[in-house]
Amino acid sequence: xxxxxxxxxxxxxxxxxxxxxxxxxxxxxxxxxVLDLPRQxxxxxxxxxxxxxxxxxxYTRFDNPTEERVVRFLVADPKNPSSVLSSLxxxxxxxxxxxAVVPRAAWEALDDGYRFAQGQAALxxxxxxxxxxxxxxxxxxxxxTGLLDGTMSHDRAxxxxxxxxxxxRADMMxxxxxxxxxxxxxxxxxxxxxxxxxxxxxxxxxxxAYQMYRRHVQVRVTGPxxxxxxxxxxxxxxxxxxSLERLEECLRGYGRSEAVLHILERAREMVxxxxxxxxxxxxxxxxxxxxxxxxxxxxxxxxxxxxxAEEPLRASVAA
Amino acid sequence: MPIRWENYPVSGVYDELxxxxxxxxxxxxxxxxxxxxxxxxxxxxxxxAAELAIRAMGVTFTVYSEEGxxxxxxxxxxxxxxxxxxxxxxxxxxxKQRVTALNCFINDVYGAQRIIKDKIFPQALLADSGNFRSQxxxxxxxxxIWAHICGTDLIRDLDGTIYVLEDNLRVPxxxxxxxxxxxxxxxxxxxxxxxxxxxxxxxxxxxxFDMLASLSPRQGHPPTMVVLTPGIYNSAxxxxxxxxxxxxxxxxxxxxxxVADDDCVYLRTVDGLERVDVIYRRIDDLFLDxxxxxxxxxxxxxxxxxxxxxxxxxxxxxxxxxxxxxxxxYAFVPDMIRYYLSEEPIIxxxxxxxxxxxxxxxxxxxxxxxxxxxxANESGGNGMLMGPQSTxxxxxxxxxxxxxxxxxxxxxxxxxxxxxxxLCSSRLEPRHLDLRPFxxxxxxxxxxxxxxxxxxLKRGSLVVNSSQGGGSKDTWVVDDEDV
Numbered sequence: 001x002x003x004x005x006x007x008x009x010x011x012x013x014x015x016x017x018x019x020x021x022x023x024x025x026x027x028x029x030x031x032x033x034v035l036d037l038p039r040q041x042x043x044x045x046x047x048x049x050x051x052x053x054x055x056x057x058x059y060t061r062f063d064n065p066t067e068e069r070v071v072r073f074l075v076a077d078p079k080n081p082s083s084v085l086s087s088l089x090x091x092x093x094x095x096x097x098x099x100a101v102v103p104r105a106a107w108e109a110l111d112d113g114y115r116f117a118q119g120q121a122a123l124x125x126x127x128x129x130x131x132x133x134x135x136x137x138x139x140x141x142x143x144x145t146g147l148l149d150g151t152m153s154h155d156r157a158x159x160x161x162x163x164x165x166x167x168x169r170a171d172m173m174x175x176x177x178x179x180x181x182x183x184x185x186x187x188x189x190x191x192x193x194x195x196x197x198x199x200x201x202x203x204x205x206x207x208x209a210y211q212m213y214r215r216h217v218q219v220r221v222t223g224p225x226x227x228x229x230x231x232x233x234x235x236x237x238x239x240x241x242x243s244l245e246r247l248e249e250c251l252r253g254y255g256r257s258e259a260v261l262h263i264l265e266r267a268r269e270m271v272x273x274x275x276x277x278x279x280x281x282x283x284x285x286x287x288x289x290x291x292x293x294x295x296x297x298x299x300x301x302x303x304x305x306x307x308x309a310e311e312p313l314r315a316s317v318a319a
Numbered sequence: 320m321p322i323r324w325e326n327y328p329v330s331g332v333y334d335e336l337x338x339x340x341x342x343x344x345x346x347x348x349x350x351x352x353x354x355x356x357x358x359x360x361x362x363x364x365x366x367x368a369a370e371l372a373i374r375a376m377g378v379t380f381t382v383y384s385e386e387g388x389x390x391x392x393x394x395x396x397x398x399x400x401x402x403x404x405x406x407x408x409x410x411x412x413x414x415k416q417r418v419t420a421l422n423c424f425i426n427d428v429y430g431a432q433r434i435i436k437d438k439i440f441p442q443a444l445l446a447d448s449g450n451f452r453s454q455x456x457x458x459x460x461x462x463x464i465w466a467h468i469c470g471t472d473l474i475r476d477l478d479g480t481i482y483v484l485e486d487n488l489r490v491p492x493x494x495x496x497x498x499x500x501x502x503x504x505x506x507x508x509x510x511x512x513x514x515x516x517x518x519x520x521x522x523x524x525x526x527x528f529d530m531l532a533s534l535s536p537r538q539g540h541p542p543t544m545v546v547l548t549p550g551i552y553n554s555a556x557x558x559x560x561x562x563x564x565x566x567x568x569x570x571x572x573x574x575x576x577x578v579a580d581d582d583c584v585y586l587r588t589v590d591g592l593e594r595v596d597v598i599y600r601r602i603d604d605l606f607l608d609x610x611x612x613x614x615x616x617x618x619x620x621x622x623x624x625x626x627x628x629x630x631x632x633x634x635x636x637x638x639x640x641x642x643x644x645x646x647x648x649y650a651f652v653p654d655m656i657r658y659y660l661s662e663e664p665i666i667x668x669x670x671x672x673x674x675x676x677x678x679x680x681x682x683x684x685x686x687x688x689x690x691x692x693x694x695a696n697e698s699g700g701n702g703m704l705m706g707p708q709s710t711x712x713x714x715x716x717x718x719x720x721x722x723x724x725x726x727x728x729x730x731x732x733x734x735x736x737x738x739x740x741x742l743c744s745s746r747l748e749p750r751h752l753d754l755r756p757f758x759x760x761x762x763x764x765x766x767x768x769x770x771x772x773x774x775x776l777k778r779g780s781l782v783v784n785s786s787q788g789g790g791s792k793d794t795w796v797v798d799d800e801d802v
Binding site for chain 2: 001002003004005007096097099100156160254255306307
């Protein structure tokens with residue numbers, strides 16, 4: 001038996017942890033990119049706000065998106081509800097209310113991670129300390145994921161936890177690809193071509209996918225191939241398709257799942273039918289946007305089905 | 320330097336471990352001898368080990384502040400409080416007797432009201448009792464039991480007599496700390512448990528489970544049982560979640576429950592609605608059901624009282640059970656025991672003068688400088704007069720308050736609470752304490768061996784409340800008969 005409230009809380013807990021991890025990865029990717037690119041290509045920081053969907057939140061409080069400001073906003077700003085720090089704080093609060101279903105060690109790991117993120121925030125914003133800080137955040141999140149996988153019963157609460165993680169990961173993956181590619185000038189321009197490889201390698205590295213890509217794709221790193229790998233690869237655990245299939249697995253054995261499965265199928269079709277060759281040169285941002293809309297729909301229907309089902313309050317339902 | 324018990328300052332009070340001549344009491348002899356072999360450093364190390372264990376176990380209580388609730392580690396003193404098994408047998412019988420009578424009383428006042436008709440208990444007291452719930456009239460909970468979980472506070476006076484200070488019949492808390500205290504002590508003094516016959520306390524969660532199951536309206540059907548909490552910001556949330564885990568039932572909030580049109584209570588689950596049989600509620604009466612009590616309650620369940628009155632769900636404790644823990648009603652408990660059980664009370668009440676009685680009121684007014692005056696419906700020591708420490712002005716102020724509203728006041732002699740050795744910056748010093756045993760009543764009964772000992776950590780202080788600098792100790796019921 002699983003309470004709807006508990007299901008929703010662990011679902012969000014997993015989403016927040018994944019969001020913290022992936023936001024850290026996005027900032028890390030962008031920072032590396034800035035370091036790699038030659039001086040004549042000026043890379044702004046404003047695009048990170050668009051990618052993470054936080055333009056409005058940012059510009060109501062600030063006007064000039066400087067590196068320092070954007071990084072602080074995305075990493076350590078307690079007033080930004082989706083900063084790394086806020087995400088960890090929300091995850092911690094969620095875990096606090098569901099300690100009965102989650103192993104104690106997981107609570108301790110998350111608590112440690114949050115305390116680290118909070119205590120060392122100044123380090124995370126500085127360019128010098130950023131790499132180590134964000135790596136540590138990512139490691140904390142990975143540790144928690146591992147602890148849950150290895151010590152929590154794979155029960156219904158775990159199903160919802162995995163659903164939350166899968167959905168957030170798919171969503172953040174689309175944003176991350178967007179982040180890695182959106183700064184490229186149109187293909188073919190002399191200045192940029194030479195750096196394309198560097199840039200796509202950076203994207204792969206940011207999701208720890210470089211080695212797996214090399215092992216499984218066996219062609220040189222190119223935009224279309226990287227997009228195909230991160231969108232459509234069945235085996236790589238951070239690819240969008242993999243996350244969608246994970247979600248579907250979790251739903252197995254649940255009644256009333258038709259509406260969810262329907263949207264899931266739509267999302268899967270979009271991913272499978274994506275023409276990555278074309279997306280590598282144009283329309284990537286729009287495509288990722290529309291993916292995010294479908295993933296949002298998926299969340300909505302999941303919520304209404306399992307978290308706040310307004311059933312007819314009749315005794316017959318109990319059977 | 321080892322502890323020299325002859326230098327331990329027992330003065331003018333009863334100490335639980337050390338007699339007035341500086342020699343350990345019989346049941347505490349082994350423990351005292353053992354502690355005497357400790358250096359200050361040893362003691363400090365054990366206390367540090369205990370603090371570490373508490374932090375690792377996540378034992379906390381919540382303190383409110385402007386920024387919201389903060390979890391504080393539970394303050395714990397490593398020196399156990401010892402009670403001889405032979406004394407405990409009497410206390411246990413006394414507690415059972417008392418809670419049985421209290422349940423008879425509650426069942427009676429919401430039913431035939433025989434005790435009023437027989438002029439043992441005044442009608443007027445019931446009418447303006449703050450915890451009487453007219454909405455419960457005529458309800459018939461299973462077994463006739465209303466107070467399923469009772470926490471009774473006991474204190475010991477100078478001459479060694481144990482008294483009941485008060486009965487907590489609404490949502491008494493502290494039992495989780497009793498259980499955790501034992502776990503910590505086992506980690507800190509494992510060697511002591513090999514040589515003592517200490518009554519185990521860890522049976523409580525399964526006794527609680529059995530008791531709750533005995534209340535289920537669907538006997539013969541595996542019951543669905545829940546602990547209903549106000550949520551994580553409640554100061555006792557740790558306990559709610561601990562008990563749910565230990566007893567193996569769900570921890571739920573009001574929004575997880577719904578009363579359907581068949582007047583049954585259901586849980587909202589990912590698979591739809593599931594019928595609930597027993598609710599161990601840790602929410603105050605007035606917040607239980609916005610349909611019947613406070614309409615602005617956001618933590619209750621609409622329709623819960625309907626379901627309960629129809630017998631479709633059991634509530635522990637039953638709504639209205641608090642009628643018997645009013646401080647004026649308390650004064651009548653010995654009479655209740657005589658009336659319902661035809662027995663003499665085994666554990667005495669603290670002698671209590673009720674001002675609603677003219678003669679007693681005159682006595683109180685004449686002896687204000689020797690008495691503690693308490694208002695009937697306040698808790699936590701609010702609005703009290705401590706006679707021996709009071710000024711003339713305070714006394715005359717209280718005298719006029721009492722005359723104005725005699726029903727609202729009771730008075731008791733100022734007792735000298737007993738002490739026990741407590742570690743205070745690596746020295747053992749006497750500190751005042753009380754004891755809260757827990758009594759379960761349902762299809763069968765249970766009394767915890769010992770209970771939660773709360774200790775005032777400040778020298779001379781009588782305040783044992785954890786939010787006001789109180790701590791707690793493990794409580795050992797030690798069988799010393801074959802030692």
